[in-house]
Amino acid sequence: MFSNIKPILLFFFISIAGLAQETPSPENEEDDPHKVGNIIIGAYLPISFGDNFLNNGMDLSAGAKVVFKVNTYPGIYVGPYFSFFNGEVTDQALLGNYENTTNFVIGGVAGYDFYVNNFDISLGLGVGYSVYANRGLGDNFNDTATALWFSPEVSYRLNTYLGIFAAPEIRHDFMNIDVPSELEDTFGGVNYFNLSFGLRINLGTGYKIK
């Protein structure tokens, strides 16, 4: 699975590296009081990798992500984060006798945001509470984790208030599952390279197209 995401990683690296070569516009360096922040809302495609229980025994499917970023100091934002996706258990011998899961993450993000030629680019870090709501067997139960992620994001301004964004996300879930020592490697954590894309709603009048 990891080999499949190499071209995607390369694409994002080249895209971001290329954009980073552009000269930042003067607006980027201004303390614009009308840039309140933005909301991104879009599809969330989870891609797990590595030797862990989720990658070994589950098929993941798309979910959604919402982030509300509020500007504080110039270029710096903080805000709440919510995402979810679904998964189907493909190997119950590796996971236990249940059928599917929905993962929710509620957390917060902080990062740096700058503007280049109608592109808003941000580099954000996030931390959150991750819950795998598992179903099957006539009962629901949860696996929980602390999620930590890094997410660069590129968005293109369609007009003052609306844009489109794409964001890769490197995420690690530090699982809280009690297991015997020989399962700690596979149940201790889950690695993700997630992709998200969708709409960005700019809050304020400081996001005019140049």
Added chain:
Amino acid sequence: MKQPFFKFLLFFTILTLTGCLGDDVDIENDRRILVKGKVMDNLGNPLPNISIVTSAHLDLLGQTRSDASGNFSLISLDEQFDPLDIFINVDNFYNLNINDDYSSRSYFSEIRNNILLHDLGTIVLGKKALLNFTFNNLPGDENTLVYKIKFTPANCELPLNVFDPPENCDLGADIEGDFNPNSENRTLNIESVLGTKIILEYSLNFEPTQTIEISLTNLESNYVFEY
């Protein structure tokens, strides 16, 4: 006016009770159990594709099959309140494909605990053997017979999570009974394991107990005891 109300009340009550009945499993959050071991026959050959199941109060928590080398490693859920049971080559209503030619092993817990690893070691499953044991009351003999038949059961049940548990069920089952001069002939169908022995202890007319040892060398055999 009252009849629709009572119909609604009855419907609501049934719905509520049905919901309560269906939710009798309480899976522990953030927890997995590992059950591992190796399944072999009594000649030392590995037994592949043998079903291994964990359950609590007959609710299925995890399942797998032994690999080509007879090894298995099962990651199971855990129940919050009910103790864990482990079934090897047993089908407890789960419609599993079990190997009917071989004996089975069940491990039962008395109380729930927090043990995360159950290493069952090497589990020997022998081929099943059936002994049709007939007590034949000879006419004219006015004998009273008291007997006890000890055998290794094909469905071996052992305790789980106890100090110094037994390793197998050798001669772990018995059947007791008695006959008087008027008793009719009776045949007992004893399902045991090929290569094991069946021991008959009996006393005729309250005389000292005698013992007969029967070796199970065929998949099905007959033995007639006349008194």
